[in-house]
Amino acid sequence: MGAGLPADDRARAIIDLVRGQGYQTIEALAAQFGKTTQTIRRDVNLLCDRGLLRRKHGGVELPPEDENLAYPARQVLNIEAKRRIAELVARNVPDNATLFFGIGTTPEQCALALSDHPGLRVMTNNLNVAMALTRNPSCEITIAGGRLRNLDRDVVAAEARDFFSRFSVDIGIYGVGAVAEDGTLLDFGLDEVEMRRSLAQHCRQRFLVLDHSKFGRDATVRGGHITEATAVFTDRPVPPAIAGQLKEAGIRLVVWSDDATHTASSNGRG
Template identity: 70%
Template sequence: MNIPYSPYSETLQLAARSAIERAEAIVELVRTAGFQSIENLSAQFGVTPQTIRRDVNSLCDRGLLRRRHGGVDVPNNGENLAYTMRQVLHIDAKRSIARRVAHEVPENASLFFGIGTTPEQCALALAEHSQLRVMTNNINVAVALSSNPHCEITLAGGRIRNLDQDVVGSEAHSFFGRFSADIGIYGVAGVAEDGTLLDFSSDEVHMRTELTNHCRQRFLVLDHSKFGRSATVRGGHITDASVVFTNKPIAQELENQLHEAGVRLIICSDPLLPRNFRRSG
């Protein structure tokens, strides 16, 4: 059935997109600059205080921000956001990264997948690749790829973190060490100014370290919000990767470190290149 064009439907779509983009920008501003008053946010975004209150009330109800008198702040640094909230935050950036990762992964590859929402998006983008062999502790990745009958999946055993849908307990610590993979795809909670990688628990760092130690290429996937984001446990460095995929240019100092270490940096707004093309360095 053909639905007739209506300027009102187009206006509603633009308004909805504007609201989503404003909500993401509010979260990013608060996480970067700290506490923001309702009045300041209203001035920053050129909308009424009532509109901003609706935005921040929704964001607080979803766990993305925390209410404080007269405004909003970030949740406690020692806690990550709920997984369902992280799945929708910066989703366009994560999908852009995932499409580029899928372009870089050949058919018939063996892959490690780490935890997190960006690796999950990479798995969704790879769901039609043929003859993949996948080892992961990320249940959402396993589900995303299980629709492909030609994908062999091995899932880590152990205690499941119910809310995050992954396995990171001590029973799983030796999992990645039992295999050798062509490519490891992993994310992090944050990247410090000096390039140190950050996560929210020692278990997460241990699993990520094991993953990167047992694959031939290491694909670090992270959207722009992870740069400068705080988390409590240090482990590894951005230059440990073979390739870093993100969606916006990064700080020049970090880019210089990657260049000196021979690590490829792919900004995923770049046009796709032929699959057999590889940049020098």
């Protein structure tokens, strides 16, 4: 299986194989894909450098779930799901809106999807979002000052924590590291949680954007609950317990539908 696959397709297939079956040796991957060990080693070295896999004893495995992936790895992970979520969000943001954007790759995709919305005013601590929106000539962008996390290209240090409190906007768009089974929001650092909670406190609507992989994932820092959002945007149906919590709290749940032009939405506030 896999002989003759283009390199990009082979890389995705390697990730899927490791995700499904766990640790794989270089020799086993070479036999699986009909390639030399040198070719497979180049493939997995690139995947490891991007944070998608981790080297281990002559082979590769997935990175630990309680460690966040490097930003370049997260940018390509579940990318189609994130683009679908972004399309849903873009449909729900009116022209001339004022917006907060938080950190993460899904908010970045939302910014890209809003690049043709006229008259937006945006405040963000995410430089990837800011750069994505510079292609929108009518968008006014204000960014947080402070110490930059170089690889993530965001500002979450203490000196930036009062940034969002200076404004009051229509909609805040933010992601999260993980969602526990009880609906608790989880992140990988205290600074990330503090910035997200500050953002949520100073906007009239709160759009939580997250793909299906975030449900049940491990992260270390607790901060907030999924029912504190105004609307939750995702690419697949959420776990039944989460869906029940959102329905009981009257939170709008917007889920991508594969018929491309429709979304499934709960009857909540919005």
